[in-house]
Amino acid sequence: MDIKEAFKNIIKQIPPNVKLVAVSKRKPIEAIEAVYGLGHRIFGENIVQELVEKQKVLPKDIEWHMIGHLQTNKVKYIAPFISMIQSIDSLKLLKEVNKRAKQHNRTINCLFEMHIAKEESKFGLTLDELEQILESKEFAEMKNINVCGLMGIATNTTDKELIVSEFKKLKEFFVLIKAKYFAENENFKELSMGMSSDFKIAIEQGASIVRIGSLIFGARI
Ligand SMILES: *Cc1c(COP(=O)(O)O)cnc(C)c1O
Numbered sequence: 001m002d003i004k005e006a007f008k009n010i011i012k013q014i015p016p017n018v019k020l021v022a023v024s025k026r027k028p029i030e031a032i033e034a035v036y037g038l039g040h041r042i043f044g045e046n047i048v049q050e051l052v053e054k055q056k057v058l059p060k061d062i063e064w065h066m067i068g069h070l071q072t073n074k075v076k077y078i079a080p081f082i083s084m085i086q087s088i089d090s091l092k093l094l095k096e097v098n099k100r101a102k103q104h105n106r107t108i109n110c111l112f113e114m115h116i117a118k119e120e121s122k123f124g125l126t127l128d129e130l131e132q133i134l135e136s137k138e139f140a141e142m143k144n145i146n147v148c149g150l151m152g153i154a155t156n157t158t159d160k161e162l163i164v165s166e167f168k169k170l171k172e173f174f175v176l177i178k179a180k181y182f183a184e185n186e187n188f189k190e191l192s193m194g195m196s197s198d199f200k201i202a203i204e205q206g207a208s209i210v211r212i213g214s215l216i217f218g219a220r221i
Contacts, residue, residue, distance in 0.1 A: 003031055003035060003217060006215065006218070007038055010212060010215055018207060019208060019209045020040070020212060021042050021044040021065050021210070022035050022040055022043050022044065022213075022216055023044040023045075023046075023067065023195075024044065025044070025068075025213060025220070027213075027218075027220070029054060032054065041062055042065065045065075045066065045067070046068025048066075048070070048074040051066065051082075063083035064081060064082055065084045065085075065086055066084070067087060067151075069089070069123050070088075072092055072096045075093070076100050079100035083109060084111065085110050085111070086110075086211075088111060088113060089112070089113045089123050091132075091136060091138060091139065094145060095138060098142040098145045099144075102144040107146050110145050110146065111147075111150055112133075112150050113125065113150075114127075114152045114173055116166040117155040117166060118157075118162070119155055124152065124153070127173055127176075130177065147182070148189065148190045149174060149188055149192065150170060150173060150191055152166070152192070153193075153195070154167060164201055164205065167193050167198075168205060170193055171205055174191050191206055191208045192207065192208070192211065193209075194207045194211065194212075195210070195211055196213060196215040
């Protein structure tokens with residue numbers, strides 16, 4: 001299927017209250033332009049260098065989301081333009097994002113990435129680790145980050161029940177953290193979960209953001 005048809009087919013399946021991040025990693029500029037041409041503005045990438053190169057040449061009204069593991073020493077390259085960093089997985093990283101955002105006189109939207117999958121290799125925080133960050137003095141002093149919610153990646157499996165249980169767990173984390181730390185903060189509202197293989201389950205479990213790549217752009221090689 002061509003990219004535009006694939007995109008139209010996906011967008012039909014996403015309720016209006018759920019945001020779609022079109023994950024364009026390892027796909028060429030022309031592929032992004034095709035989806036942009038249909039009016040879509042939110043794209044996700046996972047490699048800093050690729051993100052910076054694409055941002056340079058594509059229209060400036062694109063909202064770029066960083067969805068991959070982010071090294072502290074690379075934050076400076078995306079700080080001028082990044083719309084949301086979905087993969088905050090340490091206090092050190094968040095401090096750097098705050099510092100660089102401040103240098104550019106802006107506020108950067110952030111999600112904390114939670115570890116919900118069975119696989120050891122996936123990045124992300126435990127609930128304890130997240131609470132330690134939120135209770136730290138350093139966090140309280142950050143003025144240039146806007147914490148919008150949580151992100152998670154489910155186990156890559158055909159076991160639907162396992163995926164459901166992981167998304168349920170992430171939703172529980174979201175509800176708990178919202179009540180305990182962000183009850184008065186209306187910016188804390190995003191739950192980013194669901195990719196090509198499991199976005200329907202994620203929407204059923206309360207995702208507010210889904211991140212879809214291969215179903216739109218085709219398989220990555
Ligand atoms: C690659 C990626 C996606 C999209 O994956 P698809 O299976 O191609 O939809 C979503 N989220 C993250 C964090 C990714 O790295």
